Amino acid sequence: xxxxxxxxxxxxxxxxxxxxxxxxxxxxxxxxxxxxxxxxxxxxxxxxxxxxxxxxxxxxxxxxxxxxxxxxxxxxxxxxxxxxxxxxxxxxxxxxxxxx
Numbered sequence: 407x408x409x410x411x412x413x414x415x416x417x418x419x420x421x422x423x424x425x426x427x428x429x430x431x432x433x434x435x436x437x438x439x440x441x442x443x444x445x446x447x448x449x450x451x452x453x454x455x456x457x458x459x460x461x462x463x464x465x466x467x468x469x470x471x472x473x474x475x476x477x478x479x480x481x482x483x484x485x486x487x488x489x490x491x492x493x494x495x496x497x498x499x500x501x502x503x504x505x506x
Contacts, residue, residue, distance in 0.1 A: 414457045422450040466500050475500045 425446060429437060437443050463472035475496040482492045 409461075418450075418453050418457060421453050425449045466504070468504075471500050471503055474503055 426449075429442075429446065437446075462476050463469045466472045466475065478499050479492050479496045482495060487495075
């Protein structure tokens with residue numbers, strides 16, 4: 407099933423905007439709750455992750471190759487490698503694995 411990526415981007419932008427702006431519009435004073443502040447901080451990251459995770463597995467046409475790229479990306483990221491090198495290594499790994 408092919409999805410329009412622009413729809414995902416627009417939905418993510420709206421969710422991010424609403425969740426960050428709604429408390430500012432409704433509440434006039436600073437939020438004292440650490441839990442609520444922490445929740446509002448992480449919502450954009452979670453929204454983006456939830457929308458992109460399924461596409462990572464199926465972007466290559468093979469869930470196994472997608473899982474390989476994701477595992478490699480996570481490992482390199484945890485090792486502190488920069489985003490450009492992580493993306494390049496993941497693409498190269500999928501290409502080489504697809505040749506096999």
